[in-house]
Amino acid sequence: MRSRRLVMLAIVTLASLVLLAGCGDRKAEPTARSTGPLSAFDGLSGSLDIAGGTAHIPVMNAAAQSIMEHNPQIRITVAGGGSGVGVQKVGEGLVHIGNAGRALSDDERTRYGLQSWPFAVDGVCAVVHPDNSVGALSGDQLRDLFAGAVANWSEVGGPDAAVHLFTRDEASGTRKVFWKKALQKGDIAVGANVVASNGAMKTAVAGDPAALGYVSLGHLDAQLKAPALDGVDVTQDHAARGVYPVVRKLYMNTRGELSPLTQAFIDYVTGPAGREFVQAAGYLPMPE
Amino acid sequence: MMRRLPGHDLLLNRLAAGAAVLVGLVALAIVGFILISTWPLLTGGGLGRILIEPWRPFAASPSFGIGAMIIASAALSALAVALAFPLAVGVVSFAHGIGPRRLGRAMLAVVQFMTSIPTVVYGFVAVMLLVPQIRQLGGGGTGYCLLTAVLTLAMLILPTIVLVIHARLDQLAPSLMGTGLALGMTPAQALLSVVLPAARRSLSTALVLGFCRAIGDTLVALMVAGNAPQAPASLLDSVRTLTAHIALVLATDSFSPAYRSISAAALLLFLLTAALSLVVRRLDGRDRS
Numbered sequence: 001m002r003s004r005r006l007v008m009l010a011i012v013t014l015a016s017l018v019l020l021a022g023c024g025d026r027k028a029e030p031t032a033r034s035t036g037p038l039s040a041f042d043g044l045s046g047s048l049d050i051a052g053g054t055a056h057i058p059v060m061n062a063a064a065q066s067i068m069e070h071n072p073q074i075r076i077t078v079a080g081g082g083s084g085v086g087v088q089k090v091g092e093g094l095v096h097i098g099n100a101g102r103a104l105s106d107d108e109r110t111r112y113g114l115q116s117w118p119f120a121v122d123g124v125c126a127v128v129h130p131d132n133s134v135g136a137l138s139g140d141q142l143r144d145l146f147a148g149a150v151a152n153w154s155e156v157g158g159p160d161a162a163v164h165l166f167t168r169d170e171a172s173g174t175r176k177v178f179w180k181k182a183l184q185k186g187d188i189a190v191g192a193n194v195v196a197s198n199g200a201m202k203t204a205v206a207g208d209p210a211a212l213g214y215v216s217l218g219h220l221d222a223q224l225k226a227p228a229l230d231g232v233d234v235t236q237d238h239a240a241r242g243v244y245p246v247v248r249k250l251y252m253n254t255r256g257e258l259s260p261l262t263q264a265f266i267d268y269v270t271g272p273a274g275r276e277f278v279q280a281a282g283y284l285p286m287p288e
Numbered sequence: 289m290m291r292r293l294p295g296h297d298l299l300l301n302r303l304a305a306g307a308a309v310l311v312g313l314v315a316l317a318i319v320g321f322i323l324i325s326t327w328p329l330l331t332g333g334g335l336g337r338i339l340i341e342p343w344r345p346f347a348a349s350p351s352f353g354i355g356a357m358i359i360a361s362a363a364l365s366a367l368a369v370a371l372a373f374p375l376a377v378g379v380v381s382f383a384h385g386i387g388p389r390r391l392g393r394a395m396l397a398v399v400q401f402m403t404s405i406p407t408v409v410y411g412f413v414a415v416m417l418l419v420p421q422i423r424q425l426g427g428g429g430t431g432y433c434l435l436t437a438v439l440t441l442a443m444l445i446l447p448t449i450v451l452v453i454h455a456r457l458d459q460l461a462p463s464l465m466g467t468g469l470a471l472g473m474t475p476a477q478a479l480l481s482v483v484l485p486a487a488r489r490s491l492s493t494a495l496v497l498g499f500c501r502a503i504g505d506t507l508v509a510l511m512v513a514g515n516a517p518q519a520p521a522s523l524l525d526s527v528r529t530l531t532a533h534i535a536l537v538l539a540t541d542s543f544s545p546a547y548r549s550i551s552a553a554a555l556l557l558f559l560l561t562a563a564l565s566l567v568v569r570r571l572d573g574r575d576r577s
Contacts, residue, residue, distance in 0.1 A: 082539035084547075105544075164430040169515075170345055170546050171539035179346065188346075193432045193526045194515035196536060207420065208430060 037273045038070040040264045045073035048261050052079075052086015052099030053173065055216070056250055058281035059120065060099070063269050074261065083173050090114065090253050096262045098253045101173030113256060118249040119270045121284040123217035123239035124178045125246060127201075127224040129209045134158040136228040142182060145212055148189030153210065165192035166204050166213035174198060177248035178214045182229065218282035240284045250283065322558055325551040338552045343517035343528075345546045352545045354553055359519045360527035361557075364434060364509065365502035368441035373495055375442070376449035377484070383454065384461045384483070385475035396454060402447040411511035414440040419512060422524070429524035432514035437527070440508050449498040456490035457483060493571045500564050504557065506531035530557055 050060050057080055064076035081089070083100035090098025091112030101122070104114055126142055128134060134156055137145070144150040145163055154160045167188050168175035179185060195201050198219045205211040206223040217239060220226055226234040229244070238244035252266060268274060275285035329335050341353030379399060383392035414436060423431030461483050468478025484491070506529075509515075514526025515536060528536070530553045540546050 084539040162428060166430075169536040169539075171537065185346075190342075190344075190518050191516050191526055193430055194517075194528065194536060196510065196515075200511075203415065204430075204432070207415075208423065211430070 037268055037271050038067065040267060041067055041071045041074060041261075044071065044261050044264060046259075046261055047075040047077070048097070048265055049095040050076065050078045050097045050099065050252075051081050051089045051095045052097075052253075053083045053101040053250065054080045055101050055122065055173075055218075055283075056099040056252075059250075059269065059274070059277045059283070062277040062280065063265070063274060066273070067265070067268065076265070082171060084171050087112075087114070087253060090255055093255065096254065096259070097265070100251050100253060101248065102176050103249070103251065104253065114253045115255070117252040117254065117266050117270060118286055119252060119274055120250040120278040120281075121240065121247050121286060122250060123234070123236070123244060123247045123284070124174050124182070124214055125217060125220065125226045125234040125244075126178075126182065126212065126214050126229065127205050127220070127226050128213075129205060129211055130223065130225045131209050132158055132225060134227050135225075136231065139182070139184070139230050142229065143184065143186040146183055146189065146192070147187045148191070159210075161210040163212055164208050164210045165189055166201060166211055167192045167194055168201065168214075169194055169196050173248060174214065174216050178246060181246040182214070236284060240287070242287070247284075249286070319558070322551065322555050326555045329548065329552055335552070338549060343549075345544075350545070352549045354530065354533060354549055354556075356517050356519045357528050357530045357533045357553065358556065360434070360513070361503055361529040361531070363520060364437055364441065364513065364527065364529055365499050367434070367438045368445060368502045369495060369499045371438060372442040372446045372449055372498060376446055376453065376494065376498075377491070379446075379450050380453045380457060381476075381479050381484070384457050385465055385479050396450070399447045399450045402443075403451065407444060407505065407507045408511075410440055410444050411508050414508070414512045425524075427522075427524045430514065430526065432512055432526055433524045434513065434520045434527050435523040437509055437513035437529075438523070440512055441502050441505060444505060444508060445498040445501045448501050449494045452494035452497055453487065453490055456487045460486055489571050493568050496564050496568050496571070500561055500568075503529075504531065504561060506535055510535050 050064075057078060060078045064078055068074055068076055079095075083102055086095075086098035086100050087104060087108050088098070089095045091108065091114060098114075104116055108114060126137065132153065134153060137156060141150065141156050145156065146165065146167075148165070150156060151163055152160065153163055165188070168178075179188065193204065195204055195213075198215050201213045201215050202219055202224060205213040205215075215224065217234070217236060220234070228234065229246070232238055232244050234244060239247050252269065254262060254266070258266070269277070270286070278285045329338060337351075338353050339355050339358070341351040341355070343353055343356060344351050379395060383396045386392075387395070418436050418439060419431035421431075422433065422436045423429065461479075464483045464486060465475070465478050468482045469475065473481070509529040510532040513529060513532065515528040515532055516526035517528050517533075518525065520527045534550050534553050537546050537550050
């Protein structure tokens with residue numbers, strides 16, 4: 001689970017190195033000029049280091065790649081580490097952009113003087129095993145289930161089986177938004193199993209007919225079933241339009257005055273090109 | 289004594305000394321880091337609270353105690369050793385006289401191979417095969433529980449225990465076995481009443497090392513023990529070890545009280561393993577003399 005994050009990190013680091021090597025070869029070529037959104041990078045040079053939330057990596061990599069292809073004088077590195085690491089690194093000035101899948105805490109914001117740049121929306125939904133007959137839950141039922149007050153699926157119209165609860169770790173941005181917006185800060189039973197990633201949650205719930213957990217919408221597929229919440233079907237479209245309420249933003253965070261390159265990168269990712277990268281990665285663009 | 293070494297020997301000597309100093313410094317740095325990061329807890333009187341209070345980071349009045357994790361770590365390691373140690377003694381006895389010679393050697397080879405399997409593979413296999421079986425035992429629970437972790441961890445530490453005992457028996461068995469057999473003992477009698485008692489120090493060493501390995505393991509506990517921050521009331525309860533707790537909380541906001549509990553967990557693990565390795569050194573020393 002955590003090793004998956006490490007593997008990701010290794011892949012990203014390798015990919016960055018390969019990209020850098022590629023840049024070296026083409027250094028002699030004159031910088032291309034264009035009129036698209038990439039023209040903001042004309043004449044810029046130097047390096048930009050990014051670290052933090054692993055959900056952000058596909059978007060960051062896509063943006064970095066197109067920028068470095070356009071202007072080989074720019075070097076962008078993308079590393080993982082998780083939301084907490086992203087905030088810490090940018091706060092201590094070790095990277096230019098620190099990604100987080102959650103809003104900054106007041107403490108982090110004031111201690112470091114950070115600025116947040118949301119660029120994508122990700123939904124989180126309750127999931128059960130596909131064989132579970134429960135197809136819809138009210139918000140109250142969901143809260144009772146997670147609190148352990150309802151301990152058998154038959155009490156919410158399902159089979160006669162004990163509810164097997166799964167939740168996420170303390171650092172999870174997915175947990176934070178689900179707890180706040182779906183459970184309305186209600187209790188999660190102490191005996192609930194804790195898994196360390198969306199992938200591990202998927203494995204656990206897909207393997208247990210009595211399981212109840214929650215995942216980021218990007219991880220939802222035929223192995224899992226997402227019961228409608230308060231009559232609202234769980235779809236990307238509903239999440240994008242705000243009909244489905246349990247959504248979070250993905251943020252880039254910066255500290256202090258922005259360099260021209262950092263500013264250009266943030267404009268690029270939050271602009272139309274970034275929206276395409278966001279969709280390609282399975283997330284929703286920010287509403288305009 | 290080292291005054292007249294030839295050039296390349298001198299170089300090797302310096303390199304070895306340098307490596308030794310480096311390792312020593314790294315070990316000291318780890319101790320220093322743990323002490324510095326736990327200093328506020330140790331001096332601020334928060335240590336008692338962190339040991340006693342429950343882990344409720346998101347409650348209206350949050351508390352950040354790791355007592356349940358200490359109990360879980362102790363229970364998991366003790367049970368895993370209790371299961372693996374007799375098995376390991378059995379395997380070694382089989383390989384040293386009770387079983388057919390060839391089969392015994394083959395068994396040792398298998399055990400040796402087991403040491404080279406990455407921990408994550410044990411965890412993965414347990415998630416795929418063992419967890420559903422335990423869930424269907426009928427005792428309730430999700431299958432991610434103390435029992436699953438005990439069984440997996442016992443497999444993981446078995447080779448460590450076997451190989452430590454085997455190394456000693458390799459020295460002792462040939463002569464002692466021969467003496468026993470000459471006195472008319474069966475191989476089993478010779479092993480039980482002569483060889484194993486003679487190797488009792490290394491049996492204790494193996495036991496302690498197995499326990500160290502069990503309590504230090506992170507991945508198996510993280511993957512199959514369920515990680516619920518509660519003291520286990522049954523083998524089928526989901527539990528969180530100190531190591532898994534560190535892994536789970538490491539990525540949180542580094543100024544949160546949750547994050548500070550990591551240092552306490554690290555300090556406890558460090559003190560425990562340091563104490564245990566002192567025990568091992570003592571045992572080892574006596575066995576040799």
